[in-house]
Amino acid sequence: xxxxxxxxxxxxxxxxxxxxxxxxxxxxxxxxxxxxxxxxxxxxxxxxxxxxxxxxxxxxxxxxxxxxxxxxxxxxxxxxxxxxxxxxxxxxxxxxxxxxxxxxxxxxxxxxx
Amino acid sequence: xxxxxxxxxxxxxxxxxxxxxxxxxxxxxxxxxxxxxxxxxxxxxxxxxxxxxxxxxxxxxxxxxxxxxxxxxxxxxxxxxxxxxxxxxxxxxxxxxxxxxxxxxxxxxxxxx
Numbered sequence: 739x740x741x742x743x744x745x746x747x748x749x750x751x752x753x754x755x756x757x758x759x760x761x762x763x764x765x766x767x768x769x770x771x772x773x774x775x776x777x778x779x780x781x782x783x784x785x786x787x788x789x790x791x792x793x794x795x796x797x798x799x800x801x802x803x804x805x806x807x808x809x810x811x812x813x814x815x816x817x818x819x820x821x822x823x824x825x826x827x828x829x830x831x832x833x834x835x836x837x838x839x840x841x842x843x844x845x846x847x848x849x850x851x
Numbered sequence: 852x853x854x855x856x857x858x859x860x861x862x863x864x865x866x867x868x869x870x871x872x873x874x875x876x877x878x879x880x881x882x883x884x885x886x887x888x889x890x891x892x893x894x895x896x897x898x899x900x901x902x903x904x905x906x907x908x909x910x911x912x913x914x915x916x917x918x919x920x921x922x923x924x925x926x927x928x929x930x931x932x933x934x935x936x937x938x939x940x941x942x943x944x945x946x947x948x949x950x951x952x953x954x955x956x957x958x959x960x961x962x963x964x
Contacts, residue, residue, distance in 0.1 A: 742894075771951065781941065781954040794951060829894055836950060837902050839885055842894035 742843035744830050750849045756818040759846045762811055763832030771840060772805055772815050773829040781829075787813065820850045853878040855944045857955035864932045865963055872927040872958045874942030884925040885943040885952065886916055895941060901925060912936070932962045 743762040751757050763770050771786040785795040790807045798805070802821070807813040817824055827847050831840040855876045864870045876882055883902050887895040899910025906918045916927045927940060939959050943952040 769950065773954075780956045783951050783953070786951050788950065831895075837883065839897045839900050840952065841897065842887075844892075844894045 742830055742832050742841055744828075744843035744846050746846060747844065748847045748849075750851065751820055753821055753850055754819045755850075756816065757820045757824075757848060757850075759815040759828050759830075759848070761813045761815070761830030761843060763813070763830070764834075764841055765811065767832035767834045767841075768810075769833045769835075769840070770807060770813050771831040771833075772813070773831065773842075775827045775829060775845070776825075784815070784828075817848075820848075822850045825849050853882075853944055853946050853953050855942050855953055855955040857940075857942055857958045859958050860956070861959045861961070863961045863963065866934050867931050870929050870932040870936070870960065870962070872940050872942075872960060874925045874927065874955060875923050876925060876942070876944040877923065878944050878946040880947045882925075883945045883947065883952075884916075884918060886910065886914070886925075886927050887941045887943065887954075889939040889941065889957075891938075898927070898940075932960075934962050934964055936960060937962045 745760045768789050772784040774782045784797045785805045787807045805815045827845045829842050829845045831842045833840040885900045886898040889895050898914050899908050901908045901918045909915045914929050916925055918925050939957045941957050942955040945952045
């Protein structure tokens with residue numbers, strides 16, 4: 739398996755624009771997580787899914803952020819409208835079952851100017 | 852609530868010397884503990900985990916960690932550091948009734964030749 743695949747690797751956008759980040763989890767994994775990494779706040783859990791159902795979205799910072807998982811092999815994180823303070827590296831991770839470790843994608847570096 | 856603390860932002864060691872990266876946690880119930888490593892511009896890579904069993908856990912690249920329930924700690928260790936071990940290390944915890952992980956702020960390990 740190629741691991742967790744995220745796209746794009748880098749995204750530069752202007753303030754106010756919509757941004758969509760994409761994630762393909764490892765095949766067969768039933769949990770998917772979205773994290774955000776910044777220097778100031780470290781790694782923050784934004785939302786996670788189990789069997790495509792959102793379980794906990796309490797980490798989503800604002801209504802501008804939304805996440806979907808239409809099927810077991812694809813998830814999106816959307817920011818609309820984007821703001822400069824959204825600039826960060828966004829990671830997607832997946833895992834199988836409860837007692838296991840999560841596998842991370844290489845991240846999407848988002849810059850909002 | 853679950854949380855994890857990494858008290859050192861930076862650890863410096865000389866190549867060949869033993870290294871320790873500290874982690875303490877707070878969780879309700881028995882903890883699930885993890886160590887991850889992050890190299891520049893990369894995602895997090897799993898090193899090792901403690902779920903149950905032997906308190907000394909061995910992982911990838913010669914790393915090991917010792918679970919100490921009385922001190923609520925899970926320090927990462929390696930007997931002989933390599934320059935290539937230089938990276939950012941994250942400790943993570945989750946409780947048995949919780950499905951998501953919480954990460955520490957990270958410790959930057961620098962191994963000097």
